[in-house]
Amino acid sequence: MQLHHIGVACRDIEEEIGNISRVHEVLQRTPVVYDPCQDATLAMLTLADGTRIELVAGPPVQTMLRKGIGYYHLCFEVDDIESEIERLVLQNAVLLSPPKPAVLFGGRKVAFLQASYGIVELLSANKD
Numbered sequence: 001m002q003l004h005h006i007g008v009a010c011r012d013i014e015e016e017i018g019n020i021s022r023v024h025e026v027l028q029r030t031p032v033v034y035d036p037c038q039d040a041t042l043a044m045l046t047l048a049d050g051t052r053i054e055l056v057a058g059p060p061v062q063t064m065l066r067k068g069i070g071y072y073h074l075c076f077e078v079d080d081i082e083s084e085i086e087r088l089v090l091q092n093a094v095l096l097s098p099p100k101p102a103v104l105f106g107g108r109k110v111a112f113l114q115a116s117y118g119i120v121e122l123l124s125a126n127k128d
Helices: 013-023 059-066 081-090
Strands: 002-009 026-029 033-035 040-047 052-057 071-078 094-101 109-115 118-124
Touching (some): 002 059, 013 040, 013 052, 040 059, 052 059, 081 109, 081 118, 094 118
Antiparallel strands (some): 002 071, 026 040, 033 040, 040 052, 094 109, 109 118
């Protein structure tokens, strides 16, 4: 498991890109995309130090935003998403969303789990 990105909830992706750009040097950004499987609008930023930040807007993050929470999840890239889900569930994580293709990642599968330290997204290293 390797950290892939940090997920950040926001109301307006373009506005948040502006906010982040005033604090950090943004080297790359993806186009803003809508993912119907996630019912979310998304974009990925890569900062000068290599850190990736995924901006997430839409229904999945509305409750968090109403509470003033911006941090959404940590995403880890894994070779075998199914076995990693099994391993985390054995460690008391709860599966929130089973693996499904993600538009932002070219159809690679993502799954979400609730761990003791917050929401964890798993990203398949390969397109299954």
